[in-house]
Amino acid sequence: MKKPPLIGFFAAAIAITALAAAIWIFQNTFSDFDSQSEREAAFQAEAHYGVEIMGAPTTPTVLTDALDYHGRPAEIACATCHTTRTPAATRQSEDLDAFHQGLIMQHGDLSCLSCHNSENYDTLKLADGTPVGFEDTMLLCAQCHGPQSRDYRNGSHGGMVGYWDLSRGPRQRNACTVCHDVHAPAYPQLMPVFPPRDIIPPKDTVHSEH
Amino acid sequence: MVSYPKFIWRMCVLATEGNWLFYAWMIGLTAVALVGVNAWAVQVTEGMGVTNMSDHVSWGLYIANFTFMVGLAAGGVMMVIPAYLYHNDDMHDVVIIGELLAIAAIFMCIGFVVVDLGRPDRFWHMIPGIGKFHFPVSMLTWDVIVLNGYLLINLHICGYLLYNRYRGIAPNPRWYIPFVFISIAWAISIHTVTAFLYQGLGGRPFWNTALLAPRFLTSAFVSGPAFIILALEVIRYLSKYKVGDGAIKILVNIMRVTILINLLMLVSEVFTEFYTGGSHTASAKYLYFGLHGYNALVPWIWTSVGLTIIAAILLLSPKVTQKPVMLITACVFAFVGIWIEKGMGLIIPGFIPNTLHEIVEYLPNSLEWRVSAGIWAAGLIIYTLAIRVAMPIFSGEVSLEKDTHA
Amino acid sequence: MPEDNTKTTSGISRRTALKGVGATLGAAAFAKAIAPLTTWAKDQSVDEFLQNHYRELTPDQMKEVIARIEAETKEDYGADVTIKDSKAQAGVKFAYALNLSICVGCRKCAKACHVENNHDRATSNSYIRVLEMKKGSLDMAHGRADYSGPVPKSDSFYMPVQCQQCDAPPCVDVCPVEATWKEKDGIVAVDYNWCIGCRYCEAACPYHARRFNWSKPEIPAEEVNPVQGYLSNRIRPQGVMEKCTFCMHRTREGKMPACLEACPTGARVFGNILDPESEIRWVLENKRVFVLKEELGTKPSFYYFFDE
Numbered sequence: 056m057k058k059p060p061l062i063g064f065f066a067a068a069i070a071i072t073a074l075a076a077a078i079w080i081f082q083n084t085f086s087d088f089d090s091q092s093e094r095e096a097a098f099q100a101e102a103h104y105g106v107e108i109m110g111a112p113t114t115p116t117v118l119t120d121a122l123d124y125h126g127r128p129a130e131i132a133c134a135t136c137h138t139t140r141t142p143a144a145t146r147q148s149e150d151l152d153a154f155h156q157g158l159i160m161q162h163g164d165l166s167c168l169s170c171h172n173s174e175n176y177d178t179l180k181l182a183d184g185t186p187v188g189f190e191d192t193m194l195l196c197a198q199c200h201g202p203q204s205r206d207y208r209n210g211s212h213g214g215m216v217g218y219w220d221l222s223r224g225p226r227q228r229n230a231c232t233v234c235h236d237v238h239a240p241a242y243p244q245l246m247p248v249f250p251p252r253d254i255i256p257p258k259d260t261v262h263s264e265h
Numbered sequence: 266m267v268s269y270p271k272f273i274w275r276m277c278v279l280a281t282e283g284n285w286l287f288y289a290w291m292i293g294l295t296a297v298a299l300v301g302v303n304a305w306a307v308q309v310t311e312g313m314g315v316t317n318m319s320d321h322v323s324w325g326l327y328i329a330n331f332t333f334m335v336g337l338a339a340g341g342v343m344m345v346i347p348a349y350l351y352h353n354d355d356m357h358d359v360v361i362i363g364e365l366l367a368i369a370a371i372f373m374c375i376g377f378v379v380v381d382l383g384r385p386d387r388f389w390h391m392i393p394g395i396g397k398f399h400f401p402v403s404m405l406t407w408d409v410i411v412l413n414g415y416l417l418i419n420l421h422i423c424g425y426l427l428y429n430r431y432r433g434i435a436p437n438p439r440w441y442i443p444f445v446f447i448s449i450a451w452a453i454s455i456h457t458v459t460a461f462l463y464q465g466l467g468g469r470p471f472w473n474t475a476l477l478a479p480r481f482l483t484s485a486f487v488s489g490p491a492f493i494i495l496a497l498e499v500i501r502y503l504s505k506y507k508v509g510d511g512a513i514k515i516l517v518n519i520m521r522v523t524i525l526i527n528l529l530m531l532v533s534e535v536f537t538e539f540y541t542g543g544s545h546t547a548s549a550k551y552l553y554f555g556l557h558g559y560n561a562l563v564p565w566i567w568t569s570v571g572l573t574i575i576a577a578i579l580l581l582s583p584k585v586t587q588k589p590v591m592l593i594t595a596c597v598f599a600f601v602g603i604w605i606e607k608g609m610g611l612i613i614p615g616f617i618p619n620t621l622h623e624i625v626e627y628l629p630n631s632l633e634w635r636v637s638a639g640i641w642a643a644g645l646i647i648y649t650l651a652i653r654v655a656m657p658i659f660s661g662e663v664s665l666e667k668d669t670h671a
Numbered sequence: 672m673p674e675d676n677t678k679t680t681s682g683i684s685r686r687t688a689l690k691g692v693g694a695t696l697g698a699a700a701f702a703k704a705i706a707p708l709t710t711w712a713k714d715q716s717v718d719e720f721l722q723n724h725y726r727e728l729t730p731d732q733m734k735e736v737i738a739r740i741e742a743e744t745k746e747d748y749g750a751d752v753t754i755k756d757s758k759a760q761a762g763v764k765f766a767y768a769l770n771l772s773i774c775v776g777c778r779k780c781a782k783a784c785h786v787e788n789n790h791d792r793a794t795s796n797s798y799i800r801v802l803e804m805k806k807g808s809l810d811m812a813h814g815r816a817d818y819s820g821p822v823p824k825s826d827s828f829y830m831p832v833q834c835q836q837c838d839a840p841p842c843v844d845v846c847p848v849e850a851t852w853k854e855k856d857g858i859v860a861v862d863y864n865w866c867i868g869c870r871y872c873e874a875a876c877p878y879h880a881r882r883f884n885w886s887k888p889e890i891p892a893e894e895v896n897p898v899q900g901y902l903s904n905r906i907r908p909q910g911v912m913e914k915c916t917f918c919m920h921r922t923r924e925g926k927m928p929a930c931l932e933a934c935p936t937g938a939r940v941f942g943n944i945l946d947p948e949s950e951i952r953w954v955l956e957n958k959r960v961f962v963l964k965e966e967l968g969t970k971p972s973f974y975y976f977f978d979e
Contacts, residue, residue, distance in 0.1 A: 210950025214937030223925030244821040248778035303704035310711035314885030383868020383910030405847035467967040468877025622811040
């Protein structure tokens with residue numbers, strides 16, 4: 056039998072090397088991907104920690120300048136006056152002669168009774184008149200500000216502190232009213248942190264400030 | 266092989282001998298080099314914050330010089346093509362000057378890279394096997410390979426030829442001719458790879474152009490021959506070795522073509538940038554005309570353009586090879602013009618405006634100038650010593666036979 | 672040519688003697704010139720010099736390295752710190768989104784990053800750079816990072832930029848020693864003890880995300896954040912690169928990054944993009960998101976969106 060030519064031997068060696076290289080490349084390229092089962096296992100989270108809403112309003116009281124026995128200003132419930140007196144028919148707080156003069160009202164075209172319940176001033180009311188407690192203030196916000204409320208519930212509005220992974224720890228969020236004053240909700244301007252202090256070249260070269 | 270140690274010893278002794286001009290030159294260079302070493306030591310100790318570089322312009326004078334020196338190293342081999350490919354006898358004896366320039370230039374490149382590293386003590390991290398060498402993805406690794414390879418090739422060629430000339434033996438073509446041809450192709454590769462370092466960065470539109478590698482090559486083939494002509498003139502006028510006109514004429518002819526191609530490519534770049542407009546051309550605007558009141562580099566680039574044009578006009582004149590003053594002026598202008606264009610005129614504008622379109626300017630401070638001057642001085646020391654050793658051997662003045670009978 | 676001038680009695684020529692004196696003077700001058708390096712060399716340890724790449728350290732070696740770094744931090748900065756080496760979790764790939772309608776440009780995120788990541792106080796370095804952009808244009812050439820005065824201004828919107836943890840990161844490609852790489856959970860990490868400081872990655876990054884330690888960071892002991900990670904916020908040595916790590920030492924424990932917690936308006940959304948119930952997934956599926964410099968093909972993991 057004739058001996059196979061040398062070139063056949065080399066061709067076979069090259070082909071085997073190429074195949075081995077291809078397998079090695081394939082394995083190294085895809086070795087970083089998790090297997091499907093690994094990923095699914097990660098989602099079988101056991102205990103879920105909760106999301107706590109901080110700063111939700113409570114039924115407010117008005118502070119008077121009278122002091123109680125302990126030296127603290129006396130607090131009276133809204134109903135104390137609002138069941139015994141007739142509220143002034145005005146939206147301008149400057150026209151009032153007792154209480155609420157300092158209240159700045161800048162909430163679009165809303166009137167006081169858009170949210171406050173004239174039948175029980177210790178509650179608020181939804182658009183259809185249903186009374187709700189002050190703890191549910193966020194419901195009222197959501198009535199008109201649906202997109203923001205939806206964003207808030209889905210985490211893209213209002214911020215959070217704590218854990219992104221609720222299987223490992225809890226999270227705290229702010230109620231709407233923590234950032235937005237209910238009567239003048241526009242987010243205020245603030246002074247920013249100082250600008251970046253880039254490495255300033257020394258005096259014998261050009262400065263970088265405008 | 267018995268004579269190899271004698272050869273090395275003879276080289277060392279020969280390298281330290283010369284006339285008063287030689288000693289003055291070498292002592293002056295040594296002083297500058299030591300100033301540079303001290304400045305670098307301060308830089309390593311206190312951190313690179315003592316330079317004027319910042320997170321906005323994070324490469325400066327060192328990398329500018331590095332880029333230029335890679336071109337000089339590549340251009341040094343320009344004499345090799347006519348000498349070996351076309352058997353031009355005029356070139357044959359002086360081609361070693363170009364190859365020695367390549368060696369000195371590569372040492373300077375390594376020097377500039379080392380002084381630019383934040384952690385030069387971690388140099389070993391780049392050694393394949395012991396460290397982690399990110400080949401073939403990182404272009405810097407390609408650059409390390411081609412630059413060191415080029416150095417080794419040229420060291421071998423020069424060493425082999427010098428050693429055999431010293432011994433009075435005709436060199437065996439098999440041991441150097443293949444390397445010479447490799448070095449021609451390799452010279453093209455070193456500068457192409459260096460261009461690819463910048464060319465591949467999508468975030469830096471000033472560099473992200475296909476024309477960068479060809480521009481690098483043509484400017485290398487202007488600066489290389491310019492420096493060699495200057496070296497030949499120095500040898501001709503300051504030493505007793507005869508240098509024929511033939512080599513210089515060929516180099517001038519090379520420069521006549523390459524300097525014009527270089528200017529043409531510059532025009533091409535400038536047209537593309539300014540005709541298209543848009544925010545990707547902000548770097549070019551900053552370089553040539555200033556941007557929003559920042560114009561630190563404008564005088565530099567226009568000086569470079571002016572020098573290159575004057576050099577081109579001088580070189581094109583038929584009288585340039587007969588008038589040494591004209592020739593030397595043309596070569597010095599071309600050299601300086603290319604240095605600015607490739608160094609400060611290429612690296613710095615790539616960073617201004619930065620990737621967030623902010624302008625933070627950069628001009629080197631005195632420490633960077635000192636370190637760079639030190640490396641230039643060290644390179645010139647190496648080159649002077651190399652020529653000091655090579656010329657006597659090639660002219661037959663120093664040989665093993667003469668030494669054994671002395 | 673060597674000439675023997677007046678010979679001295681010992682047989683050395685004057686020329687050789689002069690050469691010897693010159694060489695000695697040169698050596699002395701060299702030693703003086705290089706003297707600053709001796710103070711620098713005292714700070715270096717042999718262990719750190721010989722340390723292997725992060726990915727090749729055995730767990731025992733890692734413990735030794737961490738112990739050494741904790742001791743060095745105590746010595747250099749006077750602060751007791753704990754350094755953790757948290758690993759990427761399976762099934763997690765981080766993504767970050769930024770609501771440009773809500774960001775007011777207060778830079779509290781940049782400040783929080785500065786504090787959390789133990790940045791050099793003198794330069795007030797931060798991985799986050801907030802740009803004040805003109806409404807109606809997304810061109811950063813019309814933006815500025817050095818704005819001041821009450822924010823938000825009515826004609827501007829604010830765009831914080833930090834490391835985008837790209838899926839095709841140019842910085843990883845160009846590093847000659849593989850000192851930076853992309854981890855399994857998407858974070859592009861840097862081994863500060865491997866980086867040689869060539870700053871090629873800083874040139875390559877299109878988002879100005881990489882920072883270099885131009886000097887040794889200086890932080891007063893009481894301001895050092897003692898909860899540190901090996902690959903993230905431990906105090907970096909001089910001469911190496913660093914970058915935003917999505918607060919790896921926090922997020923790998925399930926916590927929010929510091930910039931998100933500092934944001935007063937909630938413009939930042941962070942989470943695991945592989946979790947279909949996460950907030951970041953909701954944003955990517957319901958908001959019109961975009962990325963910066965998409966045409967460069969870097970595939971960022973950092974998304975921007977407007978509410979309307």
